[in-house]
Amino acid sequence: MSKTLYERIGGEPAVSAAVEIFYRKVLNDYRINRFFDNVDMDKQIDKQKAFFTMAFGGPNNYTGADMRKAHAHLVEIGLDDSHFDAVMEHLGATLVELEVPDTLIAEAAAIAESARKDVLGK
Amino acid sequence: MYKLTIGEKTYYCQPGESVLDTFLRENVNISFACKKGTCHSCIVRSPNILPPESAQVGLKNTLKKLNHFLACLCHPEQNMVIKLPDQSEFYTEGTVVVNQLLNRNTLLLIIAFKDAFEFNAGQFVNLQRPDGLTRSYSIANIPQASNTLEFHIRRLPDGRFSEWLHDEIKTGDTIAVSEARGHCFYLPERKEQGLVLVGTGTGLAPLAGILTDALGHGHSGPIYLFHGSREVDDLYRVDEMRKLAEQHQNFYYIPCLSGKHVPEGFTHGRVNEIALATLVDLKDWRVFLCGHPEMVNQMKKMTFLKGASMKDIYADAFLITAT
Numbered sequence: 001m002s003k004t005l006y007e008r009i010g011g012e013p014a015v016s017a018a019v020e021i022f023y024r025k026v027l028n029d030y031r032i033n034r035f036f037d038n039v040d041m042d043k044q045i046d047k048q049k050a051f052f053t054m055a056f057g058g059p060n061n062y063t064g065a066d067m068r069k070a071h072a073h074l075v076e077i078g079l080d081d082s083h084f085d086a087v088m089e090h091l092g093a094t095l096v097e098l099e100v101p102d103t104l105i106a107e108a109a110a111i112a113e114s115a116r117k118d119v120l121g122k
Numbered sequence: 123m124y125k126l127t128i129g130e131k132t133y134y135c136q137p138g139e140s141v142l143d144t145f146l147r148e149n150v151n152i153s154f155a156c157k158k159g160t161c162h163s164c165i166v167r168s169p170n171i172l173p174p175e176s177a178q179v180g181l182k183n184t185l186k187k188l189n190h191f192l193a194c195l196c197h198p199e200q201n202m203v204i205k206l207p208d209q210s211e212f213y214t215e216g217t218v219v220v221n222q223l224l225n226r227n228t229l230l231l232i233i234a235f236k237d238a239f240e241f242n243a244g245q246f247v248n249l250q251r252p253d254g255l256t257r258s259y260s261i262a263n264i265p266q267a268s269n270t271l272e273f274h275i276r277r278l279p280d281g282r283f284s285e286w287l288h289d290e291i292k293t294g295d296t297i298a299v300s301e302a303r304g305h306c307f308y309l310p311e312r313k314e315q316g317l318v319l320v321g322t323g324t325g326l327a328p329l330a331g332i333l334t335d336a337l338g339h340g341h342s343g344p345i346y347l348f349h350g351s352r353e354v355d356d357l358y359r360v361d362e363m364r365k366l367a368e369q370h371q372n373f374y375y376i377p378c379l380s381g382k383h384v385p386e387g388f389t390h391g392r393v394n395e396i397a398l399a400t401l402v403d404l405k406d407w408r409v410f411l412c413g414h415p416e417m418v419n420q421m422k423k424m425t426f427l428k429g430a431s432m433k434d435i436y437a438d439a440f441l442i443t444a445t
Contacts, residue, residue, distance in 0.1 A: 041432065041435070059160075
């Protein structure tokens, strides 16, 4: 069986490293950081790990319905495509920073992109 | 097939099952979500034996040390006794040996026990009044031969529990004390790492314990303690901390006052802002935050943005129970 992207990128340790870099970028981005106000940092980091695990095609039990439910309150306060694009930008930049090969970055981006409709409640 | 014991009940973990699988099959009431070690919802504890390393992936070091593990990732290698997070606690009777004021509204309470009380400096316990009213308080000392626990109890306006401790409890009285909890404590590793301790009010209690522990273990990296309140009369142990700073070259003590009147030797401003202005880069630092929930939550984020890794940020937000 061929290895999943998650395994090729380096599994859990790689996800942990990526999440910290990514989440600092997100919190420093004035376009989107208001969506992360008043969140518990520890819980948020766990959620970001789940997101990265998903983007790397690793084990996750998230369904489209979960994604919709989890982001519905953010859609209500204006979450839209531009914010999703900003997150995608940080995902790409994070992986570039970690020197992940371009082909793997493209794979991860495609998986993350597939969640767009559910996240934005479309 | 291994036995999993929770309290009085025993379950059998079938070959190939995780601990979570077994519990769900047996209808044990346990919270869970991702089943893949990501969400940390199904965290449980094995008080007696070390859980498999693979079941502790991604947990904070202090949680690992206390044998916490993720039920969904745990394939037992032996029989295990397991404690669920909400399981009822075991209380020990202690005797009050010291009760005196540290400042105008903070009581120093020392409780002695017959046998050794197991804890890590910086953890907290629940104290229970005979009528069952219970509150959490941080431990301010380090484990030592005398088998005592030290607490700093701030008198809260209309605080039923703190008023009882301040006004009615006398030396010689007994109080029921739970097992120690919490993962905000010092581990004697990476001793060259910088430590920053930020606390408001009686947030000094756990930080004092953590500080004593770190100095006692010969921590060699810089240690900064920022203690804040509005007025100077609400700080305490100022002279003691200044003396420690004189004795230890790597320890810096910065008492902060946010009110108008700031005597010499104190820094004017909010403790969180001063800490962030003093320490520009927190990459590879270990952070301890205790006290006001807003301060703690804001500082978790700010210290992370300044470079501290989330696994190196330990926080204890003091929740105030509505009376």
